[in-house]
Amino acid sequence: MKWIELKDIKKTYSGSPAVRELNLTIEEKQFVTLLGPSGCGKTTTLRIIAGLEEPDSGEIIVNGKIFFSREKGIYVPPEKRKLGLIFQSYALWPHMTVRKNISLALEQMRLPKDKIESIVKEVLNKVQLSEYIDRYPSELSGGQQQRVAVARMIAAKPSIFLMDEPLSNLDAMLRVDMRTELKRLHHELGSTTVYVTHDQVEALTLSDKIAVMDKGILKQVGTPEEIYKRPQDLFVARFVGSPRINCIEGNLATEGSGRYFKTGKIKIQIKNEAQSKMSTDSLIGTIRPEDIVVSKVEKPGWIKVNVFSVLPAGSETILSVKQDTINLSVKINGFTDIRMNESVWINIDPLKMNYYNKETGKLVFSYFS
Numbered sequence: 001m002k003w004i005e006l007k008d009i010k011k012t013y014s015g016s017p018a019v020r021e022l023n024l025t026i027e028e029k030q031f032v033t034l035l036g037p038s039g040c041g042k043t044t045t046l047r048i049i050a051g052l053e054e055p056d057s058g059e060i061i062v063n064g065k066i067f068f069s070r071e072k073g074i075y076v077p078p079e080k081r082k083l084g085l086i087f088q089s090y091a092l093w094p095h096m097t098v099r100k101n102i103s104l105a106l107e108q109m110r111l112p113k114d115k116i117e118s119i120v121k122e123v124l125n126k127v128q129l130s131e132y133i134d135r136y137p138s139e140l141s142g143g144q145q146q147r148v149a150v151a152r153m154i155a156a157k158p159s160i161f162l163m164d165e166p167l168s169n170l171d172a173m174l175r176v177d178m179r180t181e182l183k184r185l186h187h188e189l190g191s192t193t194v195y196v197t198h199d200q201v202e203a204l205t206l207s208d209k210i211a212v213m214d215k216g217i218l219k220q221v222g223t224p225e226e227i228y229k230r231p232q233d234l235f236v237a238r239f240v241g242s243p244r245i246n247c248i249e250g251n252l253a254t255e256g257s258g259r260y261f262k263t264g265k266i267k268i269q270i271k272n273e274a275q276s277k278m279s280t281d282s283l284i285g286t287i288r289p290e291d292i293v294v295s296k297v298e299k300p301g302w303i304k305v306n307v308f309s310v311l312p313a314g315s316e317t318i319l320s321v322k323q324d325t326i327n328l329s330v331k332i333n334g335f336t337d338i339r340m341n342e343s344v345w346i347n348i349d350p351l352k353m354n355y356y357n358k359e360t361g362k363l364v365f366s367y368f369s
């Protein structure tokens, strides 16, 4: 069921567009992440949904109710939208205990005292902070403060959660723990959530759908798997994935009865179904680092490369390899006895390649559908 609909949303600040003709539909209970680099318009979009910014044009519909329509002259103010908001800074009241920070909004809603107390206990239990109920924010760690902010948001039972980089102030370990907690919480509460981040791992791990933005333009909306395996253009391909996807410039060539994507000594077969779709000769082929296999011994048809660097990181090792002017990243599991300056052989799985138009950067063909 359609829950949030953004139609042709435009927002300009002093003549420079922050959001350009954004169209996005979010289904009920979905966790949707707005992902993109700094300044791409994520926060502006979230603030527009919250009612903290007015778009120049377009329409916002939430659960069938128009929240904003420039054409119809409708604007529902933020306090009437029943949304829960969490920003980067936890914005807890420093002079109030955890209990008071959570109960304040409930008191303003004029709920009975015993009801408030039971809600406070229930939400603190959800974020596993029951024993901290009488502490002040300064007596809590960053992660605990952020959990209080989450508890405060869910206590008011908003119809939608809006979160803007809520984990960015936390250290790397806590961020990973909080991701697990947020995911679990979303599973339990089933609340429609719009989440802003520039961290692609966070987007991939948390979301049902990811909306990738660049310079105010919505580039692609898809499941994490679609975004990762079938990026619609080179911007999305390069933005998502670490280490970065390999981009190889090349041309189509026919040899015997076969058709190939070729560059220097690299030759990758184009399978039948792809051939008819490849209209342009000048292409960029992409391959994820984990889709390249390495061998220390020569194998027929594999490509000989020189190892430029070896970066072990515990669970994986990233090799940077060179073939003439072409640099490729290769990801292998665990540690390796491959050393710098060695020659090794790589195999690129032709069915894991995606092909993009070199001029437009748009996807021409992907085997993943």
Ligand code: ATP
Pocket (backbone or CB within 6 Å): 013, 014, 017, 018, 036, 037, 038, 039, 040, 041, 042, 043, 044, 045, 198
């Ligand atoms: P970040 O990840 O750095 O927060 P973002 O993707 O959330 O970035 P926005 O904050 O939405 O980006 O900003 C989009 C563009 O609009 C940027 O160029 C920004 O400078 C501009 N902008 C945002 N808010 C205002 C404002 N109140 N006045 C003027 N320009 C603004």
